[in-house]
Amino acid sequence: MPGENLSRDEARERAALLSVDGYEVSLDVRSATGDAEGGGPRTFRSVTTIRFRCNEPGASSFADLIAPSVTAVSLNGRDLDPSEVFDGSRILLEDLAADNELVVDAQCAYSRTGEGLHRFVDPEDGEVYLYTQYEPADSRRVFATFEQPDLKAPFRFEVRAPEEWTVWSNGVGELADGVWRFAETKPISTYITCVVAGPYHYVTDSYERELADGTRLEIPLGAMCRKGLAPHFDADDVFLVTKQGLDFFHDHFDYPYPFGKYDQAFVPEYNLGAMENPGLVTFREEFIFRGKVTQASYEGRANVILHEMAHMWFGDLVTMEWWDDLWLKESFADFMGAFSLVGATRFTDGWITFANRRKAWAYRADQLPSTHPITADIRDLQDAKLNFDGITYAKGASVLKQLVAYVGQDAFLEGARRYFKRHAYGNTRLGDLLSVLEETSGRDMAAWSRSWLQTAGVNSLTPQVLLGAEGGVDELAVVQEAAESHPELRPHRVAVGLYRRTAEGALERYARAEVDVDGPRTVVAELAGAEAPELVLVNDDDLTYCKTRFDETSLATLREHLGSLTDPLARALCWSALWNMTRDALLPARDFVGLVLRFAGRESDIGVLQMLHAWANSALVHYAAPDWRAACGRLLGEGALRELRDAAPGSEQQLAWARFFAAVASDEAELRLLRGLLEGTEKIDGLDVDQELRWTFLEPLAAHGAADEGVLAAELARDDTASGKRHQVRCLAARPSAAVKAQAWAQVVESDQLSNALVEATIAGFAQPSQRELLAPYAEKYFAAIERVWAERSIQIGMDVVRGLFPALRDSQDTLDATDAWLSAHEDAAPALRRLVLEARDDLARALRGQACDGVAAGR
Numbered sequence: 066m067p068g069e070n071l072s073r074d075e076a077r078e079r080a081a082l083l084s085v086d087g088y089e090v091s092l093d094v095r096s097a098t099g100d101a102e103g104g105g106p107r108t109f110r111s112v113t114t115i116r117f118r119c120n121e122p123g124a125s126s127f128a129d130l131i132a133p134s135v136t137a138v139s140l141n142g143r144d145l146d147p148s149e150v151f152d153g154s155r156i157l158l159e160d161l162a163a164d165n166e167l168v169v170d171a172q173c174a175y176s177r178t179g180e181g182l183h184r185f186v187d188p189e190d191g192e193v194y195l196y197t198q199y200e201p202a203d204s205r206r207v208f209a210t211f212e213q214p215d216l217k218a219p220f221r222f223e224v225r226a227p228e229e230w231t232v233w234s235n236g237v238g239e240l241a242d243g244v245w246r247f248a249e250t251k252p253i254s255t256y257i258t259c260v261v262a263g264p265y266h267y268v269t270d271s272y273e274r275e276l277a278d279g280t281r282l283e284i285p286l287g288a289m290c291r292k293g294l295a296p297h298f299d300a301d302d303v304f305l306v307t308k309q310g311l312d313f314f315h316d317h318f319d320y321p322y323p324f325g326k327y328d329q330a331f332v333p334e335y336n337l338g339a340m341e342n343p344g345l346v347t348f349r350e351e352f353i354f355r356g357k358v359t360q361a362s363y364e365g366r367a368n369v370i371l372h373e374m375a376h377m378w379f380g381d382l383v384t385m386e387w388w389d390d391l392w393l394k395e396s397f398a399d400f401m402g403a404f405s406l407v408g409a410t411r412f413t414d415g416w417i418t419f420a421n422r423r424k425a426w427a428y429r430a431d432q433l434p435s436t437h438p439i440t441a442d443i444r445d446l447q448d449a450k451l452n453f454d455g456i457t458y459a460k461g462a463s464v465l466k467q468l469v470a471y472v473g474q475d476a477f478l479e480g481a482r483r484y485f486k487r488h489a490y491g492n493t494r495l496g497d498l499l500s501v502l503e504e505t506s507g508r509d510m511a512a513w514s515r516s517w518l519q520t521a522g523v524n525s526l527t528p529q530v531l532l533g534a535e536g537g538v539d540e541l542a543v544v545q546e547a548a549e550s551h552p553e554l555r556p557h558r559v560a561v562g563l564y565r566r567t568a569e570g571a572l573e574r575y576a577r578a579e580v581d582v583d584g585p586r587t588v589v590a591e592l593a594g595a596e597a598p599e600l601v602l603v604n605d606d607d608l609t610y611c612k613t614r615f616d617e618t619s620l621a622t623l624r625e626h627l628g629s630l631t632d633p634l635a636r637a638l639c640w641s642a643l644w645n646m647t648r649d650a651l652l653p654a655r656d657f658v659g660l661v662l663r664f665a666g667r668e669s670d671i672g673v674l675q676m677l678h679a680w681a682n683s684a685l686v687h688y689a690a691p692d693w694r695a696a697c698g699r700l701l702g703e704g705a706l707r708e709l710r711d712a713a714p715g716s717e718q719q720l721a722w723a724r725f726f727a728a729v730a731s732d733e734a735e736l737r738l739l740r741g742l743l744e745g746t747e748k749i750d751g752l753d754v755d756q757e758l759r760w761t762f763l764e765p766l767a768a769h770g771a772a773d774e775g776v777l778a779a780e781l782a783r784d785d786t787a788s789g790k791r792h793q794v795r796c797l798a799a800r801p802s803a804a805v806k807a808q809a810w811a812q813v814v815e816s817d818q819l820s821n822a823l824v825e826a827t828i829a830g831f832a833q834p835s836q837r838e839l840l841a842p843y844a845e846k847y848f849a850a851i852e853r854v855w856a857e858r859s860i861q862i863g864m865d866v867v868r869g870l871f872p873a874l875r876d877s878q879d880t881l882d883a884t885d886a887w888l889s890a891h892e893d894a895a896p897a898l899r900r901l902v903l904e905a906r907d908d909l910a911r912a913l914r915g916q917a918c919d920g921v922a923a924g925r
Contacts (some may be wrong), residue, residue, distance in 0.1 A: 069131060069154045070446045073387055076213040079126055080386075082119060083211065085218035087249075089114040090208045090892075093225040094262055095195050097175065097184055106133055106174040108342065109182065110401035113169045117218075119161040128156040129205035129212040129796070131181075132171040139168040150433065156209060169209035178859045179336040179821040181206030182260070187333070189293045189786045194263035196347055198340060202447045204255040215254040215386045215492040218248065218719050225261060226612060231288075233328055234261040235344040247698035248310040250343070252324060252490045254384050259342035261330045266295040270304045272311050272327070282321050285310065287328040293786055294331070294353050303329060306367045306410055307688045310374045313409035314401075315365055317478050318378055320485045329370070333787055334822035336861055339369050341376030341398070348373075355788060356757030359717035362670035364412040371409075371633050372402035378485055386492040388449035392439045392518070393493060395453070396461025397481075399423070403462065414633065418672045420607040421637040421781030423459045425676070428523060428612060428645060430455030433907050435900045436521040437553070439464060440495050447897035450860050456521075463610035464517045470558045470608050471513065472506035480505040523549025526559065526582065527614035528601040538563075541592045542581050543603050548736040557582040561589050562605030563598035564622075572622070577605060599626075602635055613642040614651075618916040624656075628664035638674050643682045647688060650914040657681070658697055663702040678725040685729065686834045687876070687908075688915035689924060701729040706738070714751020723761075730765050731835065739766055760792035768799040791826045806831065806839060813866060814850050817858060824862060828869035837874050844872035844880055849885045855898045867898065871905035876912050 070750030088848045089908040095112040101107040115128065131154050140429025141162055155170065175195075180203045185194045205212045210531060220232045224245045232238060235258060250258070270286040286307060288300045307329070311322065323341035326413055335349035338430040352366045359377060379401065380394030404422070406415035430436060435451075439461045443449050479503040488497060495518065499510040525546045533539035543561065544555050563576040576598075578591035600621040604613045615623065624637055630636040643660065661681040667860035668674040689697045705726035712719035739762045742754050754762070763780060766772035774797065781793040798809040809831045813824055832840065837890035847870055855863045872880050884906040888899065 066489055070445045070447055071129070071212065073389070073443060076215070076387060079211065080213065080215050080400035082124055082126055083216065085211060085216045085884065086116040086118065086122075086803050087218050088116075088208075088210070088220045089223075090220065090258075091223045091225075092182075092203075092207070092260065093193060095225055095227055097195055097262075098227050105186070108133055108172040109173050111169075111171045111173045111208045113167075113171075115165075115167045115169075115209065115211070115218075117165050117167070119163060119165060122161060122163045124161055125157070125159045126161060126770045127158055128169070128209050129154065129202075130169060130171060130173075131139055131203075132154055132173045132207040133208045135169065137168070137170040141164075142167055146266060146827055148723045151705070153203070167209070171209065173207055176206065177820045178862050179334055180859050180861050183332075185333045185787075185820075187293055187787055188364060188790050192264050192292065194265065194291055196261045196330060196335075198336065198347065199258065200337075200340060201256055201269070201454075202446045207260075210255045210322060212255055213387070214254040214256065214384050217254050217384065217490065217492065220250045220253055220258050222247045222258070222260060224262060226262050230262055230264055231267065232260065232279055232285075233330065233345055234258075234260050234343060235324070237285075237326055240493050248325070250573070253343060253381060257340075257342045257381055258348065259340075259345045261289070261328075261332065261345060261347070264292060265289040265330070266292050266298065267682040268298070268300040270300075270308075270708050272289065272308050274312065274315060274550035276315075276321055277319070282315075284322055285326040287326065288331070289328070290331040290350060290353055291333060291787070293822070294350060294355070297353050297355050298331075299353075302363070303366075303370065306370050307374070308420060309409040310371045310405055313371075313405045314374060314378065317481075317483045318485060320378060320382070320489075322377060323382055323489075324377060328387070331830045334819060334820055339373045341373045341380055341394075343377055343381045346373045354757075356755035357720060358754060359671045359675065359721055360412075361418070361675055362408070364418060365413065367412055368402045368409055368415065368418075371405045372398045375405070376399035378481075382485060382490065383488045384492050386494050388446075388452065389441055390445040390494055391441070391443070392457050392461045393495070393498060393717060395457045396439065396465055397459045400465040414670065416607065417634050417637050417670055419462075419636065421641055421670075421673050421676050424463055424610070425641060425644070426455035426462060426609075427459035427610070428455075429648075431460055431521065431523045432548070434550075434903045438490060438521050439518045444896075447860060447895060450864070451897050456737065460523075460610060466607075467517070467558060467609050468502075468513070472502060472508055476899035477502070495559060509540060516553065517556040517784050520551065520553040520555075521611065522548055522553060522747055523612055524553075524557070525558065525612040525614050526609075528561070528603050528616050528619065529586075530598065530618070536597050538592055538597060539593045540586045540588060541601070541774055542586050544586050545581070545582055545584065554584060557609040557611060559603060559609050561592065561609075562602040563592065563595055563600060564600035564602065565596065566626065567631065570629055571627075571631050572600065572626050573631050574602075574605070574635070579608075582609075596649070600630075600639075602638060604638060605635060607634065612645050614646070615642065618853060624660070627660060628667040633670050633673070636668070638669065640677060640680075647680075647684060647915065648911060650911075652918075654684040654690070654919040655693060655697065655716055655922055658689070658701065662700060666708045666711070666902040671721060674718065675721050676721070676740060678721065678728070682725070682728050687873070687912040688919060690916050690920035691876075693919065693923060698729055698731050702726065702731060702735050706851070709749065709752075715753075716751070719749075719752055720758075723749075723758065727761050727765050736766060736769055736771050740771065756789075759790075760784075760796070763792075764796050764830070765798040767830075768801065768835055770801050772796070773800070789823055794823050795826040795830035799833050800828045800838050801833070801838060801839060806836075810846065810870075813870070814846075814854060817862070821861060821865070824865055825869075832874060835872060840874055842873065843870070844875045844883060847872055848883060851898065851902070852891060852894055855895055860897070863898070864901065867901040868905065871902070871909075872906065873909055873912070876909060876916070878913070881906065881909055881913065908910055 091112040135151045138145040212507045224232045226874040230243040234247040238247040267289045272284040331350040339348040375398040385393045403419045483501040527544045529538040529542045600619045649655040709722040
């Protein structure tokens with residue numbers, strides 16, 4: 066990573082100096098197949114022509130390129146010596162003219178980390194697949210570029226590829242004389258250009274609609290995946306959601322989709338969920354389901370499809386000037402993903418998932434020491450890479466949901482329409498959006514922006530209920546609090562719901578009032594005189610972004626009657642609040658686990674149920690008192706098996722409980738049952754143990770020494786695919802052996818031979834909660850290695866290693882002290898590296914506080 070960073074100041078200086086008129090990029094990827102030549106990295110030829118203007122003739126600047134070698138550089142017809150102007154990541158450009166033409170001929174490296182032009186060899190059939198992934202700044206690994214979002218330009222790509230391949234890019238392509246040539250794009254940023262090449266399975270469809278002016282819009286649709294996944298590819302559902310999304314956004318945005326075709330590529334070894342390249346969106350291929358999954362998985366895929374589609378307008382058509390305003394695209398896409406999911410598809414309960422799953426990501430991120438305002442201070446590209454986080458996405462989307470309540474949906478959407486038309490193919494800052502919202506809503510957006518976009522932290526809202534002599538509500542107030550580190554109190558538009566049990570025992574809402582909470586205490590006058598509630602929910606309907614707390618009566622009601630709450634969103638909000646209390650050491654882990662064991666079996670929303678399983682497992686691993694951990698595991702195992710047997714045969718609840726049972730199985734009888742289900746000697750009516758579920762059962766068997774290398778090799782022979790290989794690597798690393806752990810550590814930390822996907826799989830298998838003592842020696846090794854890893858490896862692999870191998874399972878004060886010692890001794894380490902370590906430290910400290918809280922509860 067040395068020399069590859071780009072600072073905001075450098076980008077601003079270059080943007081003030083240069084304007085880019087166009088790129089012509091020629092790639093020759095015929096070297097992707099066959100044997101590699103020489104001992105270095107496998108490379109491809111990249112020839113780039115950039116035409117650009119300079120506002121100050123005679124000035125100097127630079128282009129970006131990360132490549133093993135540069136063959137030739139020409140500036141305005143003048144040949145430059147690559148050894149003098151290229152330093153490995155930048156090309157020095159001196160004595161610029163008013164109008165310039167730069168030609169760079171380079172040998173660029175194929176990627177094995179998912180950054181740049183990634184090359185994947187399918188173990189099933191030996192076929193080679195390529196795709197690009199750039200955000201925030203990896204197009205420079207494929208062609209010479211001015212790598213910053215505000216130097217937009219049209220692009221023309223041409224690609225030479227093996228004869229049997231098909232090649233796609235942002236524009237429509239044609240094959241002539243062995244060369245794929247693609248139509249020139251509209252002006253776009255470098256990070257959203259894209260090339261996909263290989264023997265992909267490709268399916269087509271089309272979308273049509275009549276526009277307001279009477280013309281017809283026709284968008285060719287395509288979807289692709291590896292040939293090995295073709296039998297599992299439900300392209301019809303992908304196209305259905307795509308068409309529903311295009312209808313929804315055209316109905317609401319009043320700006321026709323501007324990028325011609327709409328291809329969607331599901332690609333292997335992908336680091337992200339998806340990427341919004343205009344005309345050629347890329348997705349991780351795990352969105353193609355090889356086995357039975359719950360509706361939550363289909364909903365999640367639909368949400369991502371719509372999130373990326375929203376980016377065609379928020380991010381691609383109009384792009385942030387610099388990564389400070391990343392939220393201008395990600396927060397909007399996250400909000401629009403849920404908004405369109407509910408408004409256009411079969412997933413009408415999408416806001417429940419948003420409240421329960423998406424906001425959990427935001428709440429965690431906003432309580433880390435690295436929390437930041439939604440409009441962040443992004444000094445350089447490393448900062449940018451780390452800010453694709455729960456604040457930029459989920460908190461930002463939550464705040465936009467509140468903004469819609471604040472200014473009204475019509476004003477919000479009219480502001481979006483004006484924003485697109487005013488800034489099409491341009492770049493914007495925060496003020497550009499606020500100005501159109503002020504126009505359409507008539508509200509002063511400055512104060513709202515200061516409170517919600519320019520400060521960090523999450524507020525807590527707690528009800529205070531005073532009952533009168535007659536037993537009714539005399540006064541109900543909402544108390545707002547903030548952490549000492551981020552003391553800002555914010556204006557919240559909230560709904561306060563009052564709940565009581567009916568004669569039949571259902572816990573239902575009987576009164577509701579909306580109120581603007583502002584300051585430390587707000588009285589809800591409308592609820593005075595209401596019947597005494599058994600439960601007060603202060604963020605009913607999830608209008609604002611806050612941590613919900615309960616008064617004593619409400620908490621006591623939930624302990625006994627949580628499963629009786631009939632409204633699924635209210636139930637999800639209560640579960641989320643209880644989990645936040647567990648993480649904040651206000652509710653003992655054993656109490657949360659008890660609630661899950663008592664009420665999760667009655668949960669109707671499958672996404673909420675799966676989230677409860679994840680939280681219960683986290684409570685077991687991180688927040689349970691160490692001397693109660695084994696008992697907690699037994700209780701969860703027994704409870705999961707009971708629910709598994711009681712679930713309706715073949716239901717998605719049965720599948721969810723089967724996966725959770727595998728996650729917590731630990732004693733001999735539980736492992737024996739898993740082995741029997743694999744071998745067919747045990748059966749649970751309706752449970753189809755397909756290939757994906759087989760691997761799910763094998764990991765705990767491997768981790769507890771009940772499935773050895775031979776068993777895992779036999780399973781790989783049964784599932785000799787890319788997916789099977791990843792599963793096998795994870796299971797191999799999970800085995801309880803010092804030699805196994807040493808090998809896994811060496812493969813990830815001491816070597817760069819594994820691809821990004823296998824690094825991820827190895828790390829996932831390495832850290833097993835049942836192997837805390839076995840992993841103890843790696844705490845010291847971790848702190849000795851991470852600075853070197855960060856310096857030598859790509860930022861993606863560096864992030865995976867630093868996050869994934871932190872000794873979180875060595876959960877003791879000693880580990881906390883060792884982390885503090887490293888931070889004290891490495892104050893000059895890369896800020897992004899220190900941020901990752903600080904975040905891991907905070908998670909560990911939070912876990913220790915939770916364990917102490919749970920330990921105190923043991924004496925009750």
